[in-house]
Amino acid sequence: MTSDRIAVFGGVYSNYLALDAVCRDARRRGAHTLYCLGDLGSFGPHPERVFPLLDSHRVVTIQGNYEVSLAARRDDCQCGYTDPRDNRFARLAYEYTAEKTPEAAKDWMGSLPAALRKDFGHRSLLMAHGSPRKVNEFLWRSTSPAPFLRRLLDEARTEVLLVTHTGLPWHRRLPDGRHVVNVGVIGRPANNGRTEVVYALLTEGEELDVEWSWVAYDHRRLAREMEEERIPKEFVETILTGWWTTCLEILPAKERAEGRF
């Protein structure tokens, strides 16, 4: 019997080079379906290059806050930051993306589901962008205690919950055997000094197996193209060094302490 294996990733952030590399990696590792949990645009260059790749790799996609905002032609990304500097950078990224995203793609974003339910072996599985209750909720590892996750799972009536939005990957198995996985993002590194990006491979079985796959891609080329597009140098630095330079104020103490800035 072949086991059921899926690949789930978040936040493409217009990083079409990472997207292509991740999809190839996932197929090579035997994933039969690829899922993207939203936020197709943001820091990266040429947002229009993402859509043909999602198509050719047959990626099943749900909405992130970016897609909700772009489809509604809103003038802000609803990322949910509270700090003025973080918001300034978020606005720059969003304005660039909104300007370069084809109108037809924005309409398509409006047709995407906000969440996806499926049966995965004998388990029920729910995919959402931020959380089941809010597209831009930040679920960090160090501020998502088990009792709270148990409540989220109860309310959403699922045994496995997959989210992204924060950009940092983690997996928590609850004492009752249910799982919450933040699959991280493939658009930028995970604030750990590595330039690779990460996504989750889930394999069905007696125990649910959650495996992280770290994928290298041509990040120098991405950085060059970002510079050519006059994207803020702070974003380029993150791609080249693996350390976040923006969106820092929203990090809880533990996650903040793990980064360089």
Next chain:
Amino acid sequence: MSCPDPGFPQVPFLGLDTLWFQVAGTVCNLRCTHCFISCAPDNHSHGMLDLPTVLRALDEAVELGVQEYYFTGGEPFMNRELFAILEATLRAGPATVLTNGLLLDPRRCARLKRLDEGSEYSLDLRISLDGWGPEDHDRIRGPRAFDRAVAGMRNLWNAGLNPVVTVTELAEGVAGAEGRERFLDRLRSFGLTRPRLKILSLFRLGAEQRRGRGYLPSERLTSGDVIDPERLQCSSGRMVTSRGVYVCPILIDFEGARLGSTLRDSLRPFSLAYPACHTCHVQGVTCRT
């Protein structure tokens, strides 16, 4: 019991995400002129919380699926059981302590660091400043308060903990982007090379009413105001004090804001009948970090 009042909008209760503890009651080692609950060394209107009371609330909170815990006063470090309380809390979830920094000596900071290392959840410390330097801060907080707060920050930083510095809008020009950058530079000059900063609004309550001004009659919500529950912390938070459970950290001086003696009693809608509710509504205030 507070019954729905037809004259005010009601905030629904959405679920208990944030639980506050008035862990030092209204007892403080300072007597700030802007304190919205008038804390002072001799204000015992809310007493210190003891460990058994906190443990009982934590049991309830774990069952209810609380996400995060906040500790305030008064000055939390005046509570002799605070470390035991934090240790128990950090087994249940992340904790944030709001402090004026005066009692953060190297020994306490080292203990906090050990608590932090022992938990998979975040321990955050928040220290408040009221201006750029002693001139503003000490006028509100008393002699040497600024230097002592900065010493507390440094002690935390040296122990390996990076506090969130909160500053009220009272600090001249801090709310703008440029003012904020300058304030961060100020914090760097104290040796905090990766400063974290949060800017807070003021509530015209308690001592602040006498320092600044009280609310105007027009600063009230009416039934016609359309509120956004997600912007109001009373839709998803509660405050435990020695006198029972209150709707939020802001209204603990108002009997009508007391919702019961246990958390379960308090999980219901609330009429936004208080002038401070106007501030929350207009500014989307949250006391969360």
